[in-house]
Amino acid sequence: MAMDDEEHPDDADPPGAELQDSSLLVNKQRSAPVGTSSIRAKKEFSFARAGVSTTRTGDVITNETVARQVDAPPQPDSHADPPSAQPVEPLLPPAAICDSVIKAGAKKAALRPMKLFLLSVISGCHIGFGSCCALILGGDLPSIKEDDPGLQKLVFGAFGLPLGLMMTVVTGAELFTSSTAFVATAVMARKATVGDLVRNWTITYLGNFVGSLIIACLFSAAGVVPVSAAHIAQKKVSESFVQAFSRAILANWLVCMATWMAAGANDLASKMVAIWFPISSFVAMGLEHSIANMSIIPAGMFLNDHLETPITVADFLVKNLIPVTLGNAVAGVFAVAAPYMIAFKHL
Numbered sequence: 001m002a003m004d005d006e007e008h009p010d011d012a013d014p015p016g017a018e019l020q021d022s023s024l025l026v027n028k029q030r031s032a033p034v035g036t037s038s039i040r041a042k043k044e045f046s047f048a049r050a051g052v053s054t055t056r057t058g059d060v061i062t063n064e065t066v067a068r069q070v071d072a073p074p075q076p077d078s079h080a081d082p083p084s085a086q087p088v089e090p091l092l093p094p095a096a097i098c099d100s101v102i103k104a105g106a107k108k109a110a111l112r113p114m115k116l117f118l119l120s121v122i123s124g125c126h127i128g129f130g131s132c133c134a135l136i137l138g139g140d141l142p143s144i145k146e147d148d149p150g151l152q153k154l155v156f157g158a159f160g161l162p163l164g165l166m167m168t169v170v171t172g173a174e175l176f177t178s179s180t181a182f183v184a185t186a187v188m189a190r191k192a193t194v195g196d197l198v199r200n201w202t203i204t205y206l207g208n209f210v211g212s213l214i215i216a217c218l219f220s221a222a223g224v225v226p227v228s229a230a231h232i233a234q235k236k237v238s239e240s241f242v243q244a245f246s247r248a249i250l251a252n253w254l255v256c257m258a259t260w261m262a263a264g265a266n267d268l269a270s271k272m273v274a275i276w277f278p279i280s281s282f283v284a285m286g287l288e289h290s291i292a293n294m295s296i297i298p299a300g301m302f303l304n305d306h307l308e309t310p311i312t313v314a315d316f317l318v319k320n321l322i323p324v325t326l327g328n329a330v331a332g333v334f335a336v337a338a339p340y341m342i343a344f345k346h347l
Helices: 002-007 017-031 036-050 063-071 094-109 113-136 142-147 149-158 161-171 176-188 194-222 228-236 241-263 268-284 290-301 313-345
Strands: none
Touching: 094 176, 094 194, 094 241, 094 313, 113 161, 113 194, 113 228, 113 290, 142 149, 149 268, 161 241, 161 268, 176 194, 176 241, 176 290, 176 313, 194 290, 228 290, 241 268, 241 313, 290 313
């Protein structure tokens, strides 16, 4: 055996031969020209680092497959927590309320005529419900009115018209008196034209009139309207033009403020509070609202037999509705819309 080893000295590896061979192999790989295998290996390494699995056809990477895998959107983690909902502010800041009113006014101005008319009839019905409720509850307290007139006025304002405006605001119905401010802001912000304003006011006014008359007729037919409603209606048509006009400005100032504040509220309770205080206040103070009078005065006219001087249609229109309508419009534009647009939009 020793003889065989000596006869074949080249078959044995010299000391350190393995290290030399590995060094040579590394050097050869470094100096070798870049070929298909090297490119494939480098691409596989780079895609592996990127987290993309490669698909090969033989020794060649399919470019279409790689592009599809690279461009694919990341898959959502099924164990990830759902995104938390952003908290909603209960009340917008004043400047944001103005922006909200402008947006709402532009939307009102762009409504189709038939849709606008239908929503206006609905709002007239809502206000009619509130008006008749006030007549039945607060208007029929003769003993309290005699002993404590302030308390009777408080009850008359608290129960009735706030209900009508709440139903209008929450359901998206269209009320003429609030549109005097809302659509006017859209015109001032150049989001609507004067023609849009005239069209909106005309249709909402007529629709409110129809809805209010429907409710007045129904309540009168039901026989639940007290005789005191006739005396309330007679008092309204006995005011002078200046009195009716001035009371109408004051009334719609508060009505528009109620709807303006409600536009900045993001929950039902806040909207109700924003509406209740201004509306109950203007009713308790005996101010004049054109749409409410479209129910109150006709309901009283159905009880003309209980009056010494019956109320005529001319009395209703000339002595009350015309001056009150003008005063309501003046308040919406000049007492509410213009001041806030000047303050927040620098007109």
